[in-house]
Amino acid sequence: MRKPTGRGGKTGRPRTAAAPVKPLKKAAKGRVAKPAPRRAAGELRAPAMRDARTMDRRAPEKVVRGGRAQVGADAAPGSASRGKYVYCIIEASQTLRFGPVGIGADPSEVYTVHYKNLGAVVSDAPREVLDSTRENVLAHERVNETVMREHTVIPMSFGTVFKTREDIIELLRSAAEAFGDVLNKMQNKLEFGLKVLWDRDQAVREVESEDEDISRLKKEISGQKGPTYFARMQYGRLVDAALHARSEQYVAAVLDELRDVSVASRINKPIGDKMIMNAAFLISRDHEQAFDKKVKSVATRFDKLTFKYTGPWPPYNFVNIRLKLERA
Numbered sequence: 116m117r118k119p120t121g122r123g124g125k126t127g128r129p130r131t132a133a134a135p136v137k138p139l140k141k142a143a144k145g146r147v148a149k150p151a152p153r154r155a156a157g158e159l160r161a162p163a164m165r166d167a168r169t170m171d172r173r174a175p176e177k178v179v180r181g182g183r184a185q186v187g188a189d190a191a192p193g194s195a196s197r198g199k200y201v202y203c204i205i206e207a208s209q210t211l212r213f214g215p216v217g218i219g220a221d222p223s224e225v226y227t228v229h230y231k232n233l234g235a236v237v238s239d240a241p242r243e244v245l246d247s248t249r250e251n252v253l254a255h256e257r258v259n260e261t262v263m264r265e266h267t268v269i270p271m272s273f274g275t276v277f278k279t280r281e282d283i284i285e286l287l288r289s290a291a292e293a294f295g296d297v298l299n300k301m302q303n304k305l306e307f308g309l310k311v312l313w314d315r316d317q318a319v320r321e322v323e324s325e326d327e328d329i330s331r332l333k334k335e336i337s338g339q340k341g342p343t344y345f346a347r348m349q350y351g352r353l354v355d356a357a358l359h360a361r362s363e364q365y366v367a368a369v370l371d372e373l374r375d376v377s378v379a380s381r382i383n384k385p386i387g388d389k390m391i392m393n394a395a396f397l398i399s400r401d402h403e404q405a406f407d408k409k410v411k412s413v414a415t416r417f418d419k420l421t422f423k424y425t426g427p428w429p430p431y432n433f434v435n436i437r438l439k440l441e442r443a
Contacts, residue, residue: 198276199228199283200240202258203268203429206298207234213261218245218254225258228280230287233294236262237283245274259429267302269294270429297434303400304378306433307426309410311369311392313419315358322357329353362391365420370394372413376406381432391420395432403427 200218202225210227217223217238227234236258245251255273262268277283287294323329332350336343369392370380379397386393398406414422 196242197239198242198278199235199237199280200245201271201275201277201283201286202236202238202255203262203270204287204294204298205234205236205262205266205268206232206295207266208232210234211236213258216254216257216261218251218258222254225261228283228287230284230291233287233291235283235287236268240276242276242278245276247273263305263427263429267298267304268429269297269301269434270431301430301434304430304433305398305400305403305427306430307396307398307406307424308428309369309373309392309394309396309425310390310423311365311394311417312389312421312423313362313365313391315388317419318358318361319354322354322361326353326357329357365417366392366394369413369417373406373409376402376409379433383432397430397433398427 200223202217205227207227207229208231210229211234212227213225213236215222215224217225218240219238223238223240225236225238228237229235238258252273259268259270277286323333329350332346332353336346336350339346366382370382373380373396377396377398381395383393383395385391396406410422410424414420414424
């Protein structure tokens with residue numbers, strides 16, 4: 116995976132899933148805009164089972180390196196007080212072991228539980244609600260990062276714990292068709308994140324100088340000695356409208372540039388006043404370098420904006436499966 120780039124217009128070069136994952140670089144400087152997102156590929160709902168167990172939360176954006184998968188014997192089932200923590204679902208007909216990279220003070224052994232050609236990547240864990248501490252979240256992401264190097268994954272939300280191995284097999288059996296459909300749609304695809312920020316004060320100064328009505332109102336307000344409430348209200352509305360239109364133009368331009376090198380995109384809600392775009396892109400593995408090159412080019416062109424570019428991730432934003440497991 117890759118860190119955000121620094122403010123010099125460069126982004127970190129993405130690595131394929133089979134290669135060692137390098138740390139993310141710092142945020143890059145560039146500039147952007149905002150159109151309607153394309154329909155996300157692979158959004159499905161699994162056939163309902165009974166009881167409630169959902170997979171709709173996204174884990175925080177952080178990943179740690181792990182080891183390579185090996186074919187081997189299944190791990191021991193664990194004691195009666197231990198459950199099974201599920202990290203992701205993959206397509207695999209043989210039992211795999213990924214080493215001691217799982218959740219726990221002493222990293223737990225990670226392995227697969229199978230139903231036909233589906234495998235749940237799991238480790239033994241306490242039967243309790245896990246705290247979303249930094250260590251636990253990083254362990255969750257470490258496992259997904261390890262597995263996605265060689266497999267297409269359906270990521271489970273953080274904290275998904277089942278009581279027994281049989282419960283996991285029932286999950287795979289009952290949702291086999293939905294899992295298979297999503298794995299087919301997500302085959303050899305990765306997610307990259309792109310956040311674009313601007314200097315809002317600078318943008319305000321630009322619209323004040325370029326828009327005649329805003330410029331006139333500002334002069335009137337600064338020259339009036341009496342109450343200026345209504346003039347200020349009108350000025351604020353015009354500035355907000357101008358900033359919104361400008362940010363949408365930036366986002367639209369960036370998405371248009373990246374459309375040909377991505378399978379799908381999704382626009383999430385920006386965070387704070389500085390962020391104008393918070394997007395996720397679904398990329399084919401064989402187009403990863405082309406996407407990386409295009410992001411660098413766009414960041415260089417839009418030099419008034421700051422780009423924060425991260426990935427690769429499991430396709431969190433492009434998989435929407437809600438599952439229910441029957442209680443024993």
